[in-house]
Amino acid sequence: MAEKEPIVEVRNLYKSYRRGNYIVPVLENISFDIQDGEFLALMGPSGSGKSTLLNLIAGIDVVDRGTIRVGGIDITTLGETELAAWRATHVGFIFQFYNLIPVLTAFENVALPLHLTGLSSAERREHVEMTLRLVSLSHRMNHYPKELSGGEQQRVAIARAVVTDPEILVADEPTGDLDRVSAGEVLDLMERLNRELGRTIIMVTHDPRAAQHARVVRHLDKGVLNDAHPKDPL
Amino acid sequence: MPILKILYKNAFRNKLRTGLTVLGITVAILAFGLLRTLVDAWYSGVEASSAVRLVTRNSISLVFPLPVAYKDKIRQVPGVKLVSWGNWFGGIYVEEKNFFPNFAVDPRSYLELYPEFILSDDQRLTFYRDRRGAVAGRKVVEKFGWKVGNTITLKGTIYPGEWEFVLRGVYRGMDDTVDETQFFFHWDYLNETVKKTVPRRADQVGFYLIGVQSPDLAATVALSIDGLFRNSLAETLTETERAFNLGFVAMTEAILTAIQIVSLLVIVIIMAVVANTMAMTTRERIGEYAILKTLGFGRLHIGSLILGESLVITVLGCLAGIALTFPAVAIVHHELGTYFPIFKVGGETLYLDFAAALLVAVSAAVIPIRRAIGIRIAEGLRRIG
Numbered sequence: 001m002a003e004k005e006p007i008v009e010v011r012n013l014y015k016s017y018r019r020g021n022y023i024v025p026v027l028e029n030i031s032f033d034i035q036d037g038e039f040l041a042l043m044g045p046s047g048s049g050k051s052t053l054l055n056l057i058a059g060i061d062v063v064d065r066g067t068i069r070v071g072g073i074d075i076t077t078l079g080e081t082e083l084a085a086w087r088a089t090h091v092g093f094i095f096q097f098y099n100l101i102p103v104l105t106a107f108e109n110v111a112l113p114l115h116l117t118g119l120s121s122a123e124r125r126e127h128v129e130m131t132l133r134l135v136s137l138s139h140r141m142n143h144y145p146k147e148l149s150g151g152e153q154q155r156v157a158i159a160r161a162v163v164t165d166p167e168i169l170v171a172d173e174p175t176g177d178l179d180r181v182s183a184g185e186v187l188d189l190m191e192r193l194n195r196e197l198g199r200t201i202i203m204v205t206h207d208p209r210a211a212q213h214a215r216v217v218r219h220l221d222k223g224v225l226n227d228a229h230p231k232d233p234l
Numbered sequence: 235m236p237i238l239k240i241l242y243k244n245a246f247r248n249k250l251r252t253g254l255t256v257l258g259i260t261v262a263i264l265a266f267g268l269l270r271t272l273v274d275a276w277y278s279g280v281e282a283s284s285a286v287r288l289v290t291r292n293s294i295s296l297v298f299p300l301p302v303a304y305k306d307k308i309r310q311v312p313g314v315k316l317v318s319w320g321n322w323f324g325g326i327y328v329e330e331k332n333f334f335p336n337f338a339v340d341p342r343s344y345l346e347l348y349p350e351f352i353l354s355d356d357q358r359l360t361f362y363r364d365r366r367g368a369v370a371g372r373k374v375v376e377k378f379g380w381k382v383g384n385t386i387t388l389k390g391t392i393y394p395g396e397w398e399f400v401l402r403g404v405y406r407g408m409d410d411t412v413d414e415t416q417f418f419f420h421w422d423y424l425n426e427t428v429k430k431t432v433p434r435r436a437d438q439v440g441f442y443l444i445g446v447q448s449p450d451l452a453a454t455v456a457l458s459i460d461g462l463f464r465n466s467l468a469e470t471l472t473e474t475e476r477a478f479n480l481g482f483v484a485m486t487e488a489i490l491t492a493i494q495i496v497s498l499l500v501i502v503i504i505m506a507v508v509a510n511t512m513a514m515t516t517r518e519r520i521g522e523y524a525i526l527k528t529l530g531f532g533r534l535h536i537g538s539l540i541l542g543e544s545l546v547i548t549v550l551g552c553l554a555g556i557a558l559t560f561p562a563v564a565i566v567h568h569e570l571g572t573y574f575p576i577f578k579v580g581g582e583t584l585y586l587d588f589a590a591a592l593l594v595a596v597s598a599a600v601i602p603i604r605r606a607i608g609i610r611i612a613e614g615l616r617r618i619g
Contacts, residue, residue, distance in 0.1 A: 103244060
């Protein structure tokens with residue numbers, strides 16, 4: 001039986017930032033794969049480059065050198081407009097501070113990415129209602145973000161991330177701004193999305209408890225990625 | 235479409251700032267509209283000019299008279315249909331602030347040349363028959379509460395003395411571009427009185443008004459008239475009524491230019507105010523624009539959001555400014571109606587108001603749009619939290 005193609009292939013990745021007159025290397029010669037349906041936790045100390053790596057895989061930052069193939073597409077060759085269109089359909093984003101649009105209701109926030117698809121209004125409504133049911137927030141669909149708790153806002157953000165049925169979900173410290181109970185609910189939801197719906201999730205966290213929900217844990221330190229340690233975040 | 239909802243809601247997220255900006259635009263559009271209306275009022279005489287009327291005056295200056303005998307020679311010029319004549323009287327009613335234009339004219343030919351002055355047949359005949367009779371425009375009559383039959387006394391400035399006239403008619407304009415503040419009386423009454431008091435000023439007219447058979451004859455007729463009196467003691471300058479009125483406007487060109495510069499400055503100032511508002515709102519929302527970009531929304535969407543918000547704020551201010559321009563113009567007209575008999579908001583002023591608002595909205599949004607679409611997503615997201 002042929003081996004399954006990885007959903008993400010990172011090869012010889014270099015990334016650096018300019019700080020005044022200095023060039024600060026952040027990622028150096030990173031190469032790794034992420035399998036389809038994997039739940040990967042990227043851990044590491046602050047400034048280790050884990051968020052940068054996540055941003056590069058998600059196509060919201062550009063590499064200095066190297067290639068990133070997601071679902072067979074080398075996203076490092078895409079222009080800004082192509083990359084925006086690619087993100088709209090291939091990646092779902094979950095952020096630490098939820099990043100919902102404050103002037104839109106939960107329903108409208110979740111529906112937002114669908115406006116870039118060719119779905120009709122009725123189809124969009126159906127998708128949004130189904131996704132809000134998935135995150136158990138049907139009863140809060142007409143509430144604005146400020147009327148929701150942190151945990152509820154993050155569940156809305158998760159609904160927005162999955163509503164377009166993307167190939168990968170990227171989450172940057174998704175529980176960083178939540179209390180323990182809410183964090184647990186969000187992580188359980190992400191785990192369910194991975195186990196039951198087969199979503200590929202790449203999560204950046206510095207919280208070992210959050211990483212325990214992942215199937216694979218990788219550590220990034222000083223721009224170098226260590227080997228994978230399934231279920232061994234500590 | 236959520237983009238429309240976002241831009242509309244964004245416009246009112248900081249109610250105080252938006253309110254103050256809208257207020258600023260309202261005042262600016264009001265000021266711009268008033269100044270434009272003032273410029274229009276200056277040109278109202280030009281706009282109301284007839285293409286079949288010529289004005290002949292002394293070629294040296296309007297203050298120099300012409301012999302009344304010229305009228306018979308002018309009548310002989312091919313293309314001339316009708317000749318009238320008159321003098322600027324410059325009388326004051328009670329006190330100087332009660333200014334209104336008053337002329338001594340040849341009644342029959344004058345009213346025939348100005349069919350836009352509507353006067354009932356009865357009043358017209360009574361006016362013709364009474365040598366001391368006078369006709370005044372509806373607005374001036376209403377202002378001073380005159381009634382037909384009243385004796386009106388004007389203090390002469392060019393022709394000294396107390397001059398008494400009997401109001402025999404009140405004219406109204408054919409449309410709202412016609413000046414309804416004029417006062418005119420028999421030239422013969424003026425001339426006969428002058429013959430007795432200052433004989434050397436008798437039989438002199440300030441201007442001739444000439445009706446031509448068709449507009450295309452105007453230039454030829456003007457040349458012919460001036461040719462008739464070339465090398466005489468009182469050479470003439472004949473021009474279309476429009477050119478004659480434009481000559482008056484040209485005398486105050488510096489004031490007009492100043493008004494136009496001020497009206498443009500008002501727009502530039504409000505452009506800076508709106509640009510500042512838009513720069514502040516964009517800086518505050520740069521994280522949200524980064525989120526939208528993350529989700530796949532492109533430059534067009536982000537640009538539309540910012541431009542739309544700028545348009546919402548500006549158009550609101552523009553509409554409020556236009557709405558206030560009408561009562562403001564009515565107040566100014568009430569107070570200064572004698573100086574600006576035609577003072578109304580023109581269609582062109584409304585178009586310019588909208589054009590100015592559009593220009594302000596677009597200009598104010600340019601830099602914020604560039605900043606928002608130019609920012610790297612990762613950098614924008616870092617501003618959240």
